[in-house]
């Protein structure tokens with residue numbers, strides 16, 4: 202047995218399970234064409250990719266590969282360069298000549314720079330030199346598929362008359378387009394992903410600002426105030442203060458507040474008044490405890 206076979210055998214015992222089980226929650230999918238004249242390698246590659254969830258068609262020569270690749274769409278070709286009839290580079294030249302832009306990972310025993318350059322200039326997406334680890338091939342397959350597929354669209358979020366489009370970054374209330382800063386957008390997005398839940402200032406800090414402020418939540422109250430102002434409409438306030446805890450995105454409870462009452466005039470603060478007023482002063486005039494740089498909150 203040569204090096205490739207030894208590695209594949211080792212792989213099937215140990216690493217394979219690791220590759221498989223990392224991805225149990227998100228099985229791989231995609232139609233792959235594996236072209237390899239060496240029986241053991243063809244079977245090992247096809248079997249392991251199938252095990253991970255891919256649809257795999259296998260071919261043992263260039264003529265079959267061309268016929269299959271022309272007969273139906275594949276998401277990716279794993280293509281041996283040295284085949285008994287038409288070599289892998291030639292197969293890709295002909296497919297590209299047809300206008301077929303299917304991604305390709307070349308497999309080859311050659312490892313000279315010239316071959317690598319040839320493979321990539323005629324439209325290969327990656328290149329594996331034998332012997333290789335199946336685990337590495339799987340990683341490259343996933344990478345090429347990720348690159349070649351459009352990202353899955355993020356669903357638009359909605360709550361009451363509020364909508365937030367995660368693709369276009371458009372926020373609307375009652376159809377009216379609302380301009381938000383990036384931080385305001387992230388804050389609103391987090392509220393809309395957790396409607397009805399009281400979110401603590403600490404949660405909002407870590408999820409929206411992404412780091413720990415050492416307990417200071419000034420910035421959260423400030424940005425909630427900005428957000429309430431921008432979202433103000435004829436409808437009720439939707440971001441409610443839970444005293445001493447945090448904030449929640451929800452509809453007002455009966456009798457809680459007159460709509461559209463909680464519209465905050467510029468320079469003042471609504472439901473959050475005592476704390477936010479103090480905090481805004483704190484942020485503007487006393488930029489922080491010892492050791493914190495001015496502007497660090499932003």
Ligand code: CA
Nearest residue numbers: 238281283284
């Ligand atoms: Ca070969």
